[in-house]
Amino acid sequence: MRILLVEDHLELSHWLAKALRDAHLTVETAHNGADADALLHTQEYSLVLLDLTLPKMDGLDVLRRLRARGGTRGKTPVMILTARGGLDEKVQGLNLGADDYMAKPFELAELEARVKALLRRSQGNEALVHTCGALSFDTVTRMFSYAGAPFPLTPREHAVLEALITRSGRAVSKEKLFDEVFALADDANLDAIELYIHRVRKKLENGSPDGAVITTLRGIGYLLQPRSAMAPAAPK
Numbered sequence: 001m002r003i004l005l006v007e008d009h010l011e012l013s014h015w016l017a018k019a020l021r022d023a024h025l026t027v028e029t030a031h032n033g034a035d036a037d038a039l040l041h042t043q044e045y046s047l048v049l050l051d052l053t054l055p056k057m058d059g060l061d062v063l064r065r066l067r068a069r070g071g072t073r074g075k076t077p078v079m080i081l082t083a084r085g086g087l088d089e090k091v092q093g094l095n096l097g098a099d100d101y102m103a104k105p106f107e108l109a110e111l112e113a114r115v116k117a118l119l120r121r122s123q124g125n126e127a128l129v130h131t132c133g134a135l136s137f138d139t140v141t142r143m144f145s146y147a148g149a150p151f152p153l154t155p156r157e158h159a160v161l162e163a164l165i166t167r168s169g170r171a172v173s174k175e176k177l178f179d180e181v182f183a184l185a186d187d188a189n190l191d192a193i194e195l196y197i198h199r200v201r202k203k204l205e206n207g208s209p210d211g212a213v214i215t216t217l218r219g220i221g222y223l224l225q226p227r228s229a230m231a232p233a234a235p236k
Contacts, residue, residue: 001119001162002026002180004045006036006062007081008054016049019108020115024142024158026181033057040066044179045076047118050098052082052089060089060096067097077122079114081106116140132168133226135204135212137161146204146211153203156181160196164214164224173221197222 003020007013008031017027028045030036034056040048048066052059059080067074079100080093090101100114120128120139130137134147144151144161153161159181163172174193181196182188201214215223 001046001159002028002044003047003049003115004028004030004036004039004043005049006030006033006054006059007049007051008032009051016111019112021155023112023115024155024162025115026159031055033059033062036062037065040073040076041069044073046122047115048076048078049115050078050080052080052093060093063093063096063098077118079118081111116142130165130168132165132212132224133228134210135165137165139166151203153200156196157200157203160193161200161224164222165212168224171217171221171223177222 001024003025005013005017005020005027007016007029010031013029013031017029020027028039028043030039033054036048036050036054037057040062050059050062054062059082063078063080066076066078077099078097079102080090080098081102081104082089083104093101099118102111102114116139128139130139135151136145137143138145142162144153144158144165160177163177163180174190177193177197178188178190181193197214197216204212204214211227212224213227215225217223
């Protein structure tokens with residue numbers, strides 16, 4: 001789940017980005033409208049958090065240009081975060097295609113709840129809990145459990161496993177995993193995904209015998225499936 005946070009107040013941007021990363025989300029930031037517009041033209045995001053009063057390009061213009069592009073990127077959910085809380089601007093933003101609107105100042109807990117709701121809606125995940133064998137992921141709390149017990153993961157391990165379990169039974173390419181785990185500013189290359197796949201595999205192996213397994217499909221990607229679905233080894 002990669003989010004673009006567009007906020008020109010650097011201290012607030014840093015604080016919000018840290019809070020969202022602590023909630024196991026991958027966050028990229030832009031501090032003016034022109035940079036945000038350029039990123040939205042070339043990158044795919046699960047959600048945009050958009051301030052309105054921005055240098056170089058107003059937030060409403062960023063939103064207008066995003067919706068005008070059409071296609072998958074043009075449908076990216078947008079939540080407006082702004083101190084410009086007048087009714088006219090709120091109506092204008094919603095009419096331009098914003099999905100939600102929060103006036104500053106706001107409570108972080110409410111923001112996180114609304115972010116999670118928009119992400120669930122945009123992903124079409126009606127099920128609140130995804131399961132694979134004894135492994136489960138609650139899309140409301142964004143927590144994993146394994147055989148009923150909490151399953152601790154680092155933020156990037158969490159991002160890898162979330163991308164796999166929400167597509168359980170389908171292969172996920174290394175490129176797609178990389179896009180969901182790392183932000184553009186991160187100093188990492190595609191091979192870093194293999195490291196996190198290895199770490200998550202080791203943790204899954206130490207869990208329930210009725211657990212989940214990550215299978216490598218050469219040239220295709222990675223597949224999460226219940227251990228019970230694995231073909232038994234041929235007798236010697």
